[in-house]
Amino acid sequence: MNNQEIKILLLEDDPNLGTILQDHLIMNGYKVILAVNGVEGINIFDRDNFDLCLVDIMMPKMDGFAFVEKIRKTNSEIPIIFLTAKSLKEDKIKGFQIGCDDYITKPFSIEELLLRMIALLKRSRKSQNTQKSVYQIGKYKFDYNRQVLLFQKESHKLTTRENELLHILVENIGNVVERETALREIWRDDSFFAGRSMDVFISKLRKQLKKDSSIEIISVHGRGFKLIVSA
Amino acid sequence: MNNQEIKILLLEDDPNLGTILQDHLIMNGYKVILAVNGVEGINIFDRDNFDLCLVDIMMPKMDGFAFVEKIRKTNSEIPIIFLTAKSLKEDKIKGFQIGCDDYITKPFSIEELLLRMIALLKRSRKSQNTQKSVYQIGKYKFDYNRQVLLFQKESHKLTTRENELLHILVENIGNVVERETALREIWRDDSFFAGRSMDVFISKLRKQLKKDSSIEIISVHGRGFKLIVSA
DNA sequence: AAGAAATGTTAACAAATGTTAAAACTGTTT
């Protein structure tokens, strides 16, 4: 799939920022429709088929939250990135995030926005594929879709976090998974506490993979973790 | 590695679908050999060196599973994508997946197939990189991936910094590693203090390599360090 | 030879990670 086919709905009431963003995104190969408030956004959204929404929260007539609330009723899948002013409480945004969502605080660089868009699009495309993915990890089998870890004949259920974390590790087997990358992808939040939470799950995974001593989750100080399976 | 070098064995008994797939894949730069059943597949597979197999499950003479079972006996690494009819139980396929495998349900788009192929090829190439990282340093063995230093039967864990520093030294064994090079690569910072930190780790490595007196980390005043193993 | 700069070494401290358990949260049942 190519960028040229990806259609973005951009909701931004500030005409300056709006057109600048639109220009940059178009330069990067996306199709972008700009709406200046929630009401207009809804109309446009219903008439077309978008792959991603960029939504400013503070807008006249209908704000970002109201907009998202509306479209979520008919479409629970489309990834949304909120554009927020710094002042806004993070709590509120987090409460609003559903499924494939993320948020980014103004002012932000266009590069950062692009990175997050790519991550979200990749993820949402993945989730469309109902199939896929049994991995061999040493003597274990890991079934990502079913969230189970198999050792010989014994199967063990993984929790959501365990499953996601093991998935990102195994997808990058032999390579370092940066803390920040994992936190962004799984926790959508790279705060201090999210980081500690991740450490807890690393510890849990290590326990669950203990039956094969050739498997190790190595911590790379200051960067992250890497999963290795030695010969 | 380039697409032009990637050789694919395609097993598909339906001549229509078979040649369509072959054409599309060739247009995308792959080399593709088409076989119409398992028996023929085995013969071709044994005579050549493929990077990926696309295997239809339902085939006359020898079906996809039987084919894979055969080739897995001699080659446990090559990635395989099963092409399956919708009716088939997912259980059976999943049970079959080992290591770098995936499957895709007919009908599928060529784009989706290409995406999965790329993902698998990337992963299998990575797992190749994972393996070669053990260096002999005098009487020691140094395993960069596992971050361990082995002397006779005793293994000693290295910290991340020790590991990185020893790695850059051993990769340039006999040659000077410039201070600045190491600092930029490992510390990502060539300030005064980072430099002192590096000196500390050089000191630590010297201690850990003391058991073999033919190993030396020589300091080259004003430039950096070099690792040498005499005789 | 004397002073300056670079390196060697050790130890104190700061920061990151490992681990366990309690608290908070979620969804479900009663």
Place this chain on the structure above:
DNA sequence: AAACAGTTTTAACATTTGTTAACATTTCTT
């Protein structure tokens, strides 16, 4: 609404790792 079972987060404490400071020694410069 209370009780619950399962999951995740937060807190606390232990341990490991990395940085900085201090002082010793070596090397270079003049």
